[in-house]
Amino acid sequence: MTIKDPRRTEGVAPPSIHVGRLILAPRDSELCPDRDRLIRTLSEAGFIADPILDRECAFLVGPEFSALLAFVGCAVAIADDPQIGGPFCHVVVPQASAHPRWCHGRNTGAPRCPACRARSSDWPSPFKQVALELARGHRSASVVCPSCGRAHPIRSWDWKQQGGFARLLVQVEEIFPGEAVPTDGLFDLLERASGCAWRHFYVQD
Ligand SMILES: [Zn+2]
Incomplete structure (x- = not known):
């Protein structure tokens, strides 16, 4: 959790291009679970740690972060220290919206x-x-x-894992589409915190 992913420094994606984010959202996009309860549950389970002071609604990854996500591919090391500069892994839980928002990007x-x-x-x-x-x-x-x-x-409409709609969501930055998949443990956690089923997809700005 301290070494930068070498693929991110060797020109696959220039720093100005968003690598991507994993988005977790209720399957029913009309639902809006309690945000405070969700954050508390994710924090207690070690998925997130302290808030990042200069980024709105953002959290450092917690000690159980890499156990609750399954990283696809061999030896992916995640940069999780904002001091290093460049893309680093963190979690954002934006304020809920009154109506479902469309989450889409250049990969949609x-x-x-x-x-x-x-x-x-x-x-x-x-x-x-x-x-x-x-x-x-x-x-x-x-x-x-x-x-x-x-x-x-x-x-x-069937957006596959390239987009979706949500009022409340959890964003994991920066994750290349398909690079990390939520484990059953993470889905259980989200369900417990919200009382509803969740799905995941990926968006690249
Ligand atoms: Zn048709």
Whole structure:
């Protein structure tokens, strides 16, 4: 937990490009569990440690961080010290929003229709527009599928692990998509803290 991941210093991703984040969010994006209880549970379990003073809603990783995530690939060492400079691993729990927010990034691809399973050929314009309606509280904001011609709520489209919607979420920075996967232990913890089931996905700004 003290050595920088060599892949991050050898030019795979220049420092100005966001490596990525792992996002943990309730499966039902309308749900908004209690944020304080969530933070307390993550802290007691050692997933997070002290708040980072100059970053809003951010926490240092705790002693059990790397046991609660499964790192894929061999010998990935995570930089977790902000003093080193460059990307470092930390956890952000943003304030909850009144309505589901769309979490997406440059890695987000066209989602699949929940009915006919076709990838939308309209990606991304109508989705961007409809996500704004959802964020304003229009719960059933829908996008028409060019393949089957039916409108489906934007939240019901299949985003795989490249995006999603949430009111309350936990962000793990900076994690390349797929580099770390939540363990069953972490999902149990989140469920215990919230009373609901969680999912995960990845976003690169
Ligand atoms: Zn369809």
